[in-house]
Amino acid sequence: MKISLFVPCFIDQYYPGAGIGMVRILEKLGHTVEYPESQTCCGQPAFNSGYWDEARSVAVTMLDAFRDAEVVVGCSGSCGARLKVFYPELFHGHAREAEAKALAAKTHELSSFLVNVLGVGDLGASFPAKATFHDGCHGLRELGIKQEPRELLKHVRGLELVEMKEAETCCGFGGTFAVKFPEISTAMGEVKCASILETGAELVISNDSSCLMQIQGLFDRQGNKIKSMHLAEVLAHF
């Protein structure tokens, strides 16, 4: 299958390992991977801040970038949900509504694509660590992804996965919310970090790097040694 990669802007800038992991995994499975270089940002910061016209003008760049793609696979539940759930709403009644709907239909989040479309479980990865998984809210609730990452992690050799208390509670990142309401965002992050610490895990894994930026940012500031990794990086450890 020819797969077009969707690498959200902050993963491109801050967490390229997640994108590279995705390339390695999909190529290992024998697929052809392409990366439309004209992609930038899905427009989520503007959309969530209420600036829908601005968000739409950015989203058009993405519609153009993926116009000819057969299948689009991205490594963020949140930005994936943007394309899959919110683009049809953003373009509702606009000239390119049909294209937005078409992009939504052919877009997948990585873990969901691997498990539900390709039917893969074991990627042959090995990663000896005690880890816990954090469900990014948009992946979990907008896209309904819960078991897929766990199914994939179950097969990683040496990885012991422990569930944290209230795994489905938000880490407090929330995009611009994190800087518009930093006190609330930080308090939410502290609660999440406490749940992670309680598990005794040395590693926190998520399918959303934005959540990990919040969690790691707090752990680093606290001087805590817990590390975070994107799901794709762990799965690409073969």
Add this chain to the structure above:
Amino acid sequence: MSTESVQFHHDADRLTHDLRHRALIQKALGGYYVKRDEQKAKYTDWQQARVSAAAAKYEAVNHLDKYLVELSDKLEARGTKVFWAADGPEAADYIASVARNAGVKRIIKSKTMTGEEIHLPQALEKAGLEVVESDLGEFIVQLREEPPYHIVFPSMHLTRGEIDDTFQKKLGSAHADTPEELTMIARNVMRRKYCEADMGISGANFAVAETGHISITENEGNARLSTSLPKVLVSIVGIEKVVPKLDDLAVLLPMLATAGAGQNMTCYNTLLGGPRQPGETDGPREFHVVLLDNRRTALLADAEQRDALHCIRCGACLNVCPIFKNIGGHSYGTTYQGPIGSVITPHLRGLQSWKHLSFSSSLCGACAEACPVKIDLHHHLLQNRRNAIAEKPAWWEKPIFAGFAWFMRRPALYRLAAPLLRIGGPLLHVIRGQFFDPVRLWTATRDLPPAPPQSFKEYWRARHAKR
């Protein structure tokens, strides 16, 4: 920023640093989660039950014109007086006039958030009437002159010790240790008030159009006493409380109990059908139902967010909301706290004054998932944000997002971001958290990740160059 927004930031910031508050609320809600999940597990299909409950409310809310008239006709047929109030002052004036005409001096009230919404107790006190709250939690916050902290658990923010202090100070009671002792203190005060009161005021959980019944659900028996002992009874009912059929309660009552308090059913479920009928020996001699709009029709007119009128005020969205759990109910400054309050308050009290509540969310969606009547809560927060910005964008923010969009539309320019980040990143680290740090709102409490040696785009280009 509106004064409401300034106050919100101030109160929310204070509460997020109050670790005692955080632990108290976490513990209280931890108990609720266990009980709620036990009860949910008893449903054959909770999701299907949500669909049925939402369908009943959808039918009612989308045909309010029909069901409200039916409700009113059925109520009047048994001698109830129905008053249609456009807003709070109209409702309060009417109730005060009913009290005046019947020579009422003392009122016993059972918990009504609709009454809180229009500041009914305060309005009636101003009219010279004594108003005593009979719900234990509400009674406690009334003594403390605080608004309810939570739409279902009004005093969940208080410890037993604080309640004891309040009782000693306000009621002159002796020191009490146990919940039973504290309850007895309140009970002794209230029993007397029930007998003395000449008017009872209640809210409504549902109003059944088919049969003309006001449905009240409670755990303490206080609503039953408040609605049956005094000679005059007034029920204040938001117009969205109407449901088409009595059978609708078969799904709505257990769901309200489960979602709201982790109960199978609430202890007391009462249907009020009218005043004392000829030949009956008890019940109020006068029964008035006040149907309150108070801008609910404005929400009804918004097709996108009309389902917010499905709300059965169970509080489930508050209980799962990580914002609520960290800032507490009082920080909202609204009658309805948590996600539902953040959605509807801008409609009920003005978008520009209350839009900050819609922005104060990580949009995690736990609320919408918990809602027993399937209100699309977190998406409505997004719509409120869009509407607020379309109406009046922030002068400083509009150019930022215009610039953001301009930049992101130019992939060639975007490509320069990675090298710039590599230069700027270490510099940012040096000025971290200081006044001229452009991202200090992040770095005040959190570290930023170091910029990687290569962006994904650069990796991809390098890989292609090799091939």
